[in-house]
Amino acid sequence: MTDAPEDGFPAEDGLQVDDSFHVFDTTLRDGAQREGISLTVADKLTIARHLDDFGVGFIEGGWPGANPRDTEFFQRAAAEIDFRHAQLVAFGATRKAGVRAEDDPQVAALVDSGAPVVTLVAKSHDRHVELALRTTLEENLAMVRDTVAHLRARGRRVFVDCEHFFDGYHANPGYATQVVRTAHEAGADVVVLCDTNGGMLPAQVQTVVAAVLAETGARLGIHAQDDTGCAVANTLAAVDAGATHVQCTANGYGERVGNSNLFPVVAALEIKYDRRVLPAGKLAEMTRISHAIAEVVNLTPSTHQPYVGVSAFAHKAGLHASAIKVDPDLYQHIDPERVGNTMRMLVSDMAGRASIELKGKELGIDLGGDRALVARVVERVKERELAGYTYEAADASFELLLRAEVEGRARRYYRVESWRAIVEDRPDGTHANEATVKLWAKGERIVATAEGNGPVNALDRALRVALERIYPKLAALKLTDYKVRILEGSLGTGSITRVLVSTSDEHGEWSTVGVAENVIAASWQALDDAYAYGLRRAGVEPQE
Numbered sequence: 001m002t003d004a005p006e007d008g009f010p011a012e013d014g015l016q017v018d019d020s021f022h023v024f025d026t027t028l029r030d031g032a033q034r035e036g037i038s039l040t041v042a043d044k045l046t047i048a049r050h051l052d053d054f055g056v057g058f059i060e061g062g063w064p065g066a067n068p069r070d071t072e073f074f075q076r077a078a079a080e081i082d083f084r085h086a087q088l089v090a091f092g093a094t095r096k097a098g099v100r101a102e103d104d105p106q107v108a109a110l111v112d113s114g115a116p117v118v119t120l121v122a123k124s125h126d127r128h129v130e131l132a133l134r135t136t137l138e139e140n141l142a143m144v145r146d147t148v149a150h151l152r153a154r155g156r157r158v159f160v161d162c163e164h165f166f167d168g169y170h171a172n173p174g175y176a177t178q179v180v181r182t183a184h185e186a187g188a189d190v191v192v193l194c195d196t197n198g199g200m201l202p203a204q205v206q207t208v209v210a211a212v213l214a215e216t217g218a219r220l221g222i223h224a225q226d227d228t229g230c231a232v233a234n235t236l237a238a239v240d241a242g243a244t245h246v247q248c249t250a251n252g253y254g255e256r257v258g259n260s261n262l263f264p265v266v267a268a269l270e271i272k273y274d275r276r277v278l279p280a281g282k283l284a285e286m287t288r289i290s291h292a293i294a295e296v297v298n299l300t301p302s303t304h305q306p307y308v309g310v311s312a313f314a315h316k317a318g319l320h321a322s323a324i325k326v327d328p329d330l331y332q333h334i335d336p337e338r339v340g341n342t343m344r345m346l347v348s349d350m351a352g353r354a355s356i357e358l359k360g361k362e363l364g365i366d367l368g369g370d371r372a373l374v375a376r377v378v379e380r381v382k383e384r385e386l387a388g389y390t391y392e393a394a395d396a397s398f399e400l401l402l403r404a405e406v407e408g409r410a411r412r413y414y415r416v417e418s419w420r421a422i423v424e425d426r427p428d429g430t431h432a433n434e435a436t437v438k439l440w441a442k443g444e445r446i447v448a449t450a451e452g453n454g455p456v457n458a459l460d461r462a463l464r465v466a467l468e469r470i471y472p473k474l475a476a477l478k479l480t481d482y483k484v485r486i487l488e489g490s491l492g493t494g495s496i497t498r499v500l501v502s503t504s505d506e507h508g509e510w511s512t513v514g515v516a517e518n519v520i521a522a523s524w525q526a527l528d529d530a531y532a533y534g535l536r537r538a539g540v541e542p543q544e
């Protein structure tokens with residue numbers, strides 16, 4: 001064993017040495033049981049690297065022998081990943097009823113996986129033993145005892161997941177506790193109490209964990225599914241009652257609605273409980289790791305996830321902003337930098353003066369304490385939002401509005417004389433889309449026509465044909481997203497259309513908004529802002 005530094009973790013080259021508390025990740029096993037997730041071996045290897053980099057103590061990689069992918073994962077992980085913090089864990093079940101552990105191919109696959117740690121799922125609810133396993137309560141205890149002993153004799157560290165433990169304890173506390181005692185006495189290092197159906201609430205979990213700990217003296221862990229929306233709270237309640245091993249998944253992925261989310265659990269342990277469970281400096285990488293794993297599983301990261309979501313420290317209400325201006329702690333439970341996230345100000349019709357001042361600061365625009373100017377911007381935002389604009393989703397349109405107020409006029413790169421878009425419907429069912437723009441730039445009147453795969457695309461092309469000679473940097477701007485929403489009319493008006501456009505250049509992406517009764521007119525406004533913003537940020541001067 002290497003000398004443990006103050007945080008209980010070794011230097012770069014060793015495994016976690018602080019064994020007193022386990023952060024056990026099961027993204028690759030329980031997380032993969034989520035509907036919509038389908039991981040390749042390469043995906044699993046990439047996620048394992050991220051988790052090891054983050055510093056979890058254990059990575060449950062899957063069920064070797066259950067499918068060729070998981071079997072291959074264990075072979076390749078051992079050969080290809082130089083784990084710096086985590087130990088690899090193979091998951092499987094206790095031996096079959098009536099079969100010796102040494103004769104059970106499923107148990108052999110766990111040994112063959114080469115993983116130094118094995119988690120065995122065991123029945124602890126009497127009804128499950130009788131109905132699902134179709135065996136006796138005594139045989140189930142023997143299955144637990146034999147399988148743990150078999151794996152211990154082969155040098156494996158063993159954790160036992162007691163499936164349906166809390167429901168089982170409620171139905172038959174004596175039997176559920178006997179399963180824990182049997183696993184412990186057979187040599188399991190940790191006995192994990194599982195809320196498999198996810199129906200528990202924190203107070204129930206806390207009471208049961210405390211009682212089982214007092215009765216058995218076994219080292220206990222917690223595995224909480226999220227069916228009541230309490231998985232994280234249940235995990236922490238178990239820790240409060242003395243559990244020292246938490247099973248979680250990245251971003252809460254898991255069977256049905258999911259599992260206990262690794263990130264808020266780890267953040268709570270580190271920040272709220274002041275317990276070092278990650279290597280030094282790793283908590284600040286949490287947001288990046290969460291998003292990187294979401295990328296691999298091909299799910300959009302949840303914007304509202306605690307700690308790591310992009311909205312986790314985004315402030316919208318004017319009253320909040322006015323207090324944050326004095327001290328961000330007044331409306332934030334932690335400094336977002338501790339988890340690698342950032343504070344953002346949102347501008348909307350709920351903004352007040354302080355929101356605009358803080359947003360200006362975030363954008364690097366000096367408002368010079370000009371109260372009248374700030375009040376004008378607040379009023380303008382409220383008027384425009386009433387008309388259907390949304391600035392919290394269109395950062396670039398807001399910045400153009402703010403700069404126009406500060407500079408006394410909007411900086412425009414061309415003057416529009418007119419535009420039109422035509423959709424031609426043909427008898428064979430096909431369409432042709434054509435647009436013409438007439439505008440003035442650099443003292444010149446320019447008329448350009450283009451076709452496109454839709455009327456907005458045709459307008460975009462015509463605008464580029466007209467302007468690219470004068471503003472060559474337009475060529476680097478790409479439209480990356482286009483969203484349309486029909487808004488209900490108010491005060492007797494008809495319905496109106498809001499268009500949000502995302503545009504990117506080689507340095508990043510921005511969003512702009514347009515609102516009009518007509519979808520093409522709304523799109524034109526959003527495009528107009530998108531190019532004005534893109535040229536401005538590229539340092540191009542208007543040639544009007």
Ligand SMILES: CC(=O)SCCNC(=O)CCNC(=O)[C@H](O)C(C)(C)COP(=O)(O)OP(=O)(O)OC[C@H]1O[C@@H](n2cnc3c(N)ncnc32)[C@H](O)[C@@H]1OP(=O)(O)O
Nearest residue numbers: 063065066067093094095096121122123132133163196255
């Ligand atoms: C709570 C959890 O999430 S545990 C994790 C569950 N994960 C998975 O099930 C994913 C991987 N599973 C699989 O690929 C397959 O189910 C396999 C390979 C494990 C088994 O497949 P099959 O042999 O075709 O069996 P099947 O899935 O129909 O049934 C499971 C068998 O395991 C038995 N079993 C269930 N739990 C246990 C247990 N704790 N110990 C021993 N046997 C068990 C069942 O009684 C059933 O036995 P039977 O075949 O004699 O009826």
Ligand SMILES: CC(=O)C(=O)O
Nearest residue numbers: 030161163164194196
């Ligand atoms: C083991 C497991 O995934 C459960 O009981 O939910």
